[in-house]
Amino acid sequence: MSIKVLHSGLLTTVQDIGRYGYQKYGVIVSGAMDSYSLRLANILVGNKENEATLEITIYGTTLQFEEDMLIAITGGDFLTTIDGTIAPLWRPVLVKKNSILKFHSAIKGSRAYIAFAGGIDIPQMMESKSTYIRASIGGFQGRALQKGDKLNIGVKSTLSEALLQHLDDKNIPWSVNFNELINFKQEPIIRVLEGTEFDRFDKESQQTFFQEPYTLTVQSDRMGYRLEGPSLSLSEKFELLSEGVTFGTIQIPPSGQPIILMADRQTTGGYPKFGQVISADLPSLAQLQPSSTIRFKEVSLKEAETVLLKNEQFIHNLKTAIHYKLFH
Amino acid sequence: MPHQQIKATMKPLGDSALIVQLGEGMNPTIHEKVKNVSELLTNHPFEGFIELVPAYNNITVYYNPYIVHTSQLGASTAFVKVANHINHLVEQVKSSKNESPRTVSIPVCYGGELGPDLENVAQYHNMTPEEVIQIHSGEECLVYMLGFAPGFPFMGGMDTRIATPRKETPRLSIPPGSVGIAGKQTGIYPLETPGGWQIIGRTPLDLFLPKMSPPTLLQPGDQIKFVPISPSEYLEYKEMKQ
Known part of the structure; x- marks a missing residue:
């Protein structure tokens, strides 16, 4: 069973939930920018939720199926068609042999995910299938997909088979x-916790960040989001030794313009950390289109955890519901 | 033997990680604590533990708050639950002196095309390039942590006589194996990346070994000895690898 890439699009990579356990060696986590869409796509085709999918960026990707296949497309709405007809999103879909799936252009969001029942059959590298382009490891030959590539699909689970029966x-x-x-709103409010060096910034910066809008510049990528807006400054200059950072860390380099660390971030950083985007809002951030406006709102750790637990419960309930409907 | 009292303070790094602070600044004694606590936590993880990243004077611990919550009773935040677990562990750290550190020799071809900033560094300190080489390869350095890129060693203990600020404009591309100086630190680039360090030489060794376990040549705690080699020896090393 395989899939042929007819057009690579802007940036299409194999991504799973990420490469964990190797950050202490300086190996980045990588993985899906929008982990909720990745997990839901997998759940909808009966895969393990951390299985590898294709992450498609903004537009242009075209794929051909060499066999009948069960798939699910989630994430941004890219005006996706199967043989010219609009493809349904956020549900399992059976695509027929030789049909052509095309992601035209982003109407909403900036990253779409396509999961295949059986997963993508490529070797794991350091316990993950995620692509790490700079080190040329993981994913499909350690690089983004190109025209003419063929991806093999793995063996379907019993859950996938049952899904197929009940489509x-x-x-x-x-x-x-x-x-x-x-x-997916145009001007989302992203919730933020105080960063470890928040107190080192001057009063004005501490207030401005939560009052004024920031723009996502076009220099943003999977590694980091560069924002443009009011400059943030320290009360007094100080040197920070490098230490661990994470997904959503808001760093302030000497320019004063914030950088939010994303999926392909370095493992460590030495810039002061102003804030930290709450985990539950990272997928919304990942779906922002370049030049979008963002507003930030400060929340407590307790609130951040409450939203995160609610979302995890939502995903857990969805899995249980699918299982129940198929086997009862 | 009296126990080494370790004090740890915890601060959240968002809702899914926290930083265990074990001291301030860069010195081998604090680094020893970082190593001991990291080892203990790796051997006694809590439910929901994902991984940890040791640094100069702290450890970042990554966890899954959903698993922490569902596996431990109580209304407090996942942060408090994880912090309690770590505090409990830290109390048990004994002043066990680790077995003597490994010393790893790193052959370096200094200057020329492979070390384009050697002349600048020498001029900056009013030295000859030979003196810089002698000082850089004279004393052993300690690997404090890995970060920035896979297998990139952050090293301390370089002779401060050759401490040199970063380049004003970073290079867009630095070849793998490049040995650089940034302030009082010295390091080696494992992959081709942009970077602002002063490049004084290059090693033929691979620092990132993705198919090995562990996947890096160097580990925190290693003592590094730089050994000057000639351009022809550099080429021999390179050929031997193929």
Whole structure:
């Protein structure tokens, strides 16, 4: 079973939930920018939720299926068609042999995920299939997909087989209310916790950041989001030794313009950390289109955890519901 | 033997990680604590533990708050639960002197095309390039941590007589194996990356070994001895690898 790449698009890479356990060696985590969309795509085709998918960026990717295949497309809405007909998103779909799937252009969001029942059959590198382009490891030959590449698909789980049997069952309402998890609005409010060096910034910076809008510049990528807006400054200059950072860390380099660390971030950093985007809002941040405006809101650690636990419960319930409907 | 009292303070790094602070600044004694606590935590993880990253004077601990919550009773935040676990462990750290550190020799071809900033560094200190080489390869350095890129060693203990500020404009691309100086630190680039360090030479060794376990040539705690080699020896090393 395989898939042929007819057009690579802007940037299409194999990504799973990420490469964990190797940050102490300086190996970056990588993985899906929008982990909720990745997990839901996998759940909808009966895969393990951390299985590898394709992450498609903004537009242009075109794939051809060499066999009948069960897939699910989640994340941004890229005006996706199967043989010219609009493809349904956020539900399992059976695509026929030789059909062509095309992601035209982003109407909403900036990253789409496509999961294949059986997963992508490529070797794991350091316990993950995620692509780490700079080190040329993981994913498909350690690089982004190119025209002519062929991806092999793995063996379907019993859950995937059961899903396939029930696809046409009108009693099963195949839909996921993804709005519960991801905010696709144009000017989202991103919730932020105080960073470890928040107190080192002057009063004005501490207030301005939460009052004024920031723009996502076009120099943003999977490694980091560079923002443009009011400059943030320290009360007095100080030197910081390098230490661990994480997904969503808001660093302030000497320019005063914030950088938010994303999926392909370095493992350590030496810039002062002004804030930290809450985990539950990282997928919404990942879906922002370049030049979008963002507003930030300060929340407490307790609030951040409450939202995160609510979202995890939502995903857990969805898994249970699919299982129940298929086997009862 | 009296126990070495270790004091740890915890601060959240967002909602899914925390920093265990074990001291300030850069010195081998604090680094020893970082190593001991890291080892203890790796051997006694809590439910929901993902991984940890040791640094100069602290450890970043990554966890899954959902698993921490569902595996431990109580209304407090996952941060408090994890912090309690770590505090409890830190109390048990004994002043065990680790077995003597490994010394790893790193052959370096200094200057020329492989070390384009050697002349600048020498001029900056009113020395000859030979003196810089002699000083850089004279004393052993300690690997404090790995970060920035896979297998990139942050080293301390370089002779401060050759401490040199970073370049004003970083290079867009630095070849793998390049040995550089940034302030009082010296380091080696494992992959081709942009960077602002003063490049004084290059080693033919691979620092990132993705198919090995562990996947890096150097580990925190290693003592590094730089050994000057000639351009022809450099080429011999390179050929031997193929």
